[in-house]
Amino acid sequence: MDSGSLVFSFFLIFTGAAVVSTLILYTRQPLIVGYIVLGAILGPYGMEMVSDTKLLNDISHAGIIFLLFLLGLDMQPAHLIHMLRKTAIVGVMSSLVFASVGYICALTFGFSQLESLIIGATMTFSSTIIGIKLLPTTVLHHKHTGELLISLLLLQDLLAILLLLLLQNGNNISEGYSTLLMPLGILPLLVIGSFLSVKFIILPLMARFDRYHEYLFLLTIGWCLGMAELAQAIGLSAEIGAFIAGISMATSPISQYIAINLKPLRDFFLILFFFSTGASFDLSLLDDVFMPMLALSAICLLLKPPVFRYFLRKVSEKRSTGWEVGARLGQNSEFSILIASVASSHAIIDSIASHTIQATAILTLLISSYIVVFTYESPIAISDKLRRD
Numbered sequence: 001m002d003s004g005s006l007v008f009s010f011f012l013i014f015t016g017a018a019v020v021s022t023l024i025l026y027t028r029q030p031l032i033v034g035y036i037v038l039g040a041i042l043g044p045y046g047m048e049m050v051s052d053t054k055l056l057n058d059i060s061h062a063g064i065i066f067l068l069f070l071l072g073l074d075m076q077p078a079h080l081i082h083m084l085r086k087t088a089i090v091g092v093m094s095s096l097v098f099a100s101v102g103y104i105c106a107l108t109f110g111f112s113q114l115e116s117l118i119i120g121a122t123m124t125f126s127s128t129i130i131g132i133k134l135l136p137t138t139v140l141h142h143k144h145t146g147e148l149l150i151s152l153l154l155l156q157d158l159l160a161i162l163l164l165l166l167l168q169n170g171n172n173i174s175e176g177y178s179t180l181l182m183p184l185g186i187l188p189l190l191v192i193g194s195f196l197s198v199k200f201i202i203l204p205l206m207a208r209f210d211r212y213h214e215y216l217f218l219l220t221i222g223w224c225l226g227m228a229e230l231a232q233a234i235g236l237s238a239e240i241g242a243f244i245a246g247i248s249m250a251t252s253p254i255s256q257y258i259a260i261n262l263k264p265l266r267d268f269f270l271i272l273f274f275f276s277t278g279a280s281f282d283l284s285l286l287d288d289v290f291m292p293m294l295a296l297s298a299i300c301l302l303l304k305p306p307v308f309r310y311f312l313r314k315v316s317e318k319r320s321t322g323w324e325v326g327a328r329l330g331q332n333s334e335f336s337i338l339i340a341s342v343a344s345s346h347a348i349i350d351s352i353a354s355h356t357i358q359a360t361a362i363l364t365l366l367i368s369s370y371i372v373v374f375t376y377e378s379p380i381a382i383s384d385k386l387r388r389d
Contacts, residue, residue, distance in 0.1 A: 005052075006055070009050045009052070009056065012042055012049055012050055013038070013042070013050065013056075013271070013272065013275050014271070016038050016042060017034065017035060017038060017271055017275070020034040020035075020037070020038050021034055032130070032133070032274055032365070032366075032369045033366055033369060033370070035271055035274035035275050035278070036274050036275070036277055036278035036362065036365070036366060037278060038275060038278065039274065039275040039276060039277060039278025039279035039280075040278040040279065040281065040283070041278075042275075042279065043278060043279025043280070043281075044279065045279070045281065045282050045283045045284065046279075046283070050275075050279060056272055056275065056276040056279070057273075057276045057280065059269065059272055060269055060270070060271075060272035060273035060274075060275070060276050061238070061269075061273070062225075062269045063129075063266060063267075063268070063269025063270035063271075063272060063273045064128070064129065064239055064269075064270075064273060064334070065224065065225070065228050065238050065239060065242040066224065066242070066262060066265060066266040066269060067128070067129060067132060067133075067266055067270065068128070068239045068240075068242040068243040068246065069224040069242040069243065069245055069246040069262070070246060070259050070262060070263065070266060071132055071150065071243060071246060072242070072243045072244065072245065072246020072247035072248075072249070072250060073246045073247075073249060073250050073255045073256070073258060073259045074246075074250065074255075074259065075150065075246075075247050075250055076250055076251065077247055077250065077251070083147050083148065083150075083151040084151050084154065084155065086148075086151070086315060087148060087151045087152050087155060087315075088155060089311070089314075089315065090152065090308070090311040090312055090314075090315060091152050091155035091156060091159075092155075093311050094124075094304075094307050094308055094311050095124035095156070095159060097303075097307050098120075098123045098124045098299075098300075098303065098304065098307070099120040099121055099123060099124050100120065101120075101123070101299055101303060102116075102119055102120035102121075102122070102123030102124075102296060102299065103116045103117060103119070103120030104116075104120075105119075105120075105292070105295050105296055105299060106119040106120060106292070106296075106353075106356075108295075109291065109292040109295070111292075111353055111356075114348065114349070115349045115350070115353040118167075118339070118340075118343055118348065118349055118353070118357075119296070119353060119356065119357060121163055121339070122332065122333070122335075122336035122339055122340065122357050122360075122361075123296065123299070123300060123332065123336075124156065124159065125156050125157075125159070125160050125332065125333035125335045125336055126152075126153060126156060126304070126329035126330070126331055126332070126333055127331050127332065127333045127334055127361075127365060127368070128153050128156075128157060128239075128333065128334065128335075129270065129273065129334055130328075130331055130365055130368060130369060130372075131149055131150075131153050131328055131329060132150070132153070133270065133379075134328065134369070134372045134373065134376075134378040134379070135149065135150075135328070135378070136377050136378060136379055144321065145321055145324055145325060148312070148317070148321065148325050149325050149328055149329065152308075152325070152329060153329070154243070156333070156335075157237075157239065157240070157335070158240075160333070160335040160339065161236060161237050161240060163339060164237070164335075164338070164339060164342060167339065167342050167343050167346060167348060182234075182235060186234050186235075186236075187236065187240075190230070190231060190234070190236070190241070190244060191244055191248075194227060194244050194245060194248040195248045197248070198223075198248045198249055198252070202219065202223055202249070203252055203254075205219060206219065206252075206254060216254070216257075216258070217261060220258050220262065221262075221265075223245055223249075224242055224245045224246070225242075226245075227241040227242060227244055227245035228241040228242045228245070229241070231244065273334070277334070277337065277361075277362060277365070278362070280337075280358070281355070281358055281359065281362060282351075282355060285351065285352065285355045286359070288352050288355070289352060289355045289356040289359050290359075292356045292360075293356055293359040293360050293363060296332075296356070296360040297332075297360050297363045297364050297367070300330065300331060300332055300360065300364045301330055301331070301364055301367055301368065301371075304326055304329055304330040304331075305323055305326030305327050305330050306326065307326065308322055308325050308326030308329060309322030309323050309325075309326050310322070312325060312326075324376055327368075327371055327372060327375065327376065328372055328376065330364075330368050330371065331361075331364035331365050331367070331368030331369075332357075332360050332361040332364045332365065333361065334361070336357050336358075336360070336361045337357070337358050337361050337362075339357070340353075340354040340355075340357035340358050340361075341354065
C-alpha cells in the first residue's frame with residue numbers, strides 16, 4: 001500500500017467513524033459497536049474500500065500497547081502484587097471451567113481434538129481492551145472492583161502469552177522446552193532492569209529537561225515502545241513490555257501528566273483496532289460458523305458472570321462485586337483473534353475453526369459492550385447517571 005492509499009484508508013476510517021459515531025450517539029449506542037460495524041462494511045469482505053487490513057492491524061496494535069502502558073501508569077507495584085496473589089486462584093480455576101466447557105462444546109460441533117483444545121483455551125480469555133476501555137479511570141482504577149478486574153486481566157494475558165509461545169514454538173518442543181521457559185526466566189530481569197532504568201536514566205532526564213514538554217512526550221513514547229520491542233525480542237509480548245514500562249513509572253510524580261497527554265494517541269490507534277477487527281472477518285464463512293459461534297458466545301456471555309461471582313465469593317468478595325467483575329469480563333478477547341490467526345498460519349487449525357473463534361470474539365465484544373454500557377459506570381455510558389471518566 002502506497003502512501004496515497006494509506007491516507008485514503010485513514011480518510012475513510014476516521015470520516016466514516018465520525019459519521020457512524022454521530023448516528024450511534026443519537027441512538028444512544030456504544031461507540032465501539034460503530035467502529036466494528038464500519039470495518040465490516042468498508043473492509044475487504046464488505047464494500048472492499050479498505051483492503052490492506054494487515055497493515056491496519058499492525059498499526060492498530062500500537063493502540064493496545066499504549067493502552068497497557070497507560071494501565072501500568074495507574075498501578076502501584078506493591079498493591080498490584082498483593083491483588084495478583086488474591087486473584088490467582090480465581091483466575092486459574094475460572095480458566096479451567098471456561099476451557100473445559102468450550103472444549104466440550106467444540107467437540108459437539110465436530111471439531112478435532114486439537115482444534116477443540118485451542119477453541120476451549122480461547123474461551124478462557126476476556127478482552128483487555130473492552131475491560132479497560134469501559135473502566136472509568138478516575139473512579140474504578142482506584143477502587144477495589146477495578147483492581148480485581150485489572151489483576152484478573154493481567155493473569156489472563158500471561159496465560160494467553162504462554163499459549164502463543166506454545167503455538168509459535170510447538171515445532172521446536174522436541175529440541176527441549178527452553179524456547180518456552182527462557183522468556184519466563186528472563187521476565188524478572190526485564191522488570192528489575194526497567195525499574196533501574198527509570199530511576200537512574202528516565203527520571204533524571206525528565207527532571208533535567210522538564211521545561212520542554214515535547215521532549216517529555218518523545219521520551220515517554222520512546223520508553224514505552226522500546227520496552228515493548230525488547231519484550232517481544234526475548235519471546236514475551238509487546239503488551240507485557242509496555243505494561244512493565246508503565247508500571248515502572250507509576251510511582252513517579254509525572255505519571256499522571258504522561259497518562260493525560262497520551263490518551264488521545266491511544267484512542268487514535270484503538271479506533272483502528274476495532275475497525276480492523278470488523279474488517280478482518282470473512283463474511284462468506286458465516287454460514288459455516290454460525291451455530292458454533294452462537295453456542296460458544298452464549299456460553300461466554302452466560303457462564304462467565306456467575307463463575308467469576310462464585311470464585312470471587314470464595315475469596316471473600318461481595319456478591320455485587322463478583323457480578324460486576326464477571327459482567328465486565330463476560331466476553332472473548334482480542335487475544336483469541338490473535339491466537340486463531342497464529343494457529344491457522346501454522347496449519348494447526350483450519351479456517352472454519354479460526355473463523356469460529358474470531359466470530360465468537362467479535363459477537364461477544366459487541367454484546368458485552370452493550371451489557372456494560374447499559375448497566376455499569378463507564379466513560380461512554382448511555383445514561384448520565386452511569387457516565388464516569
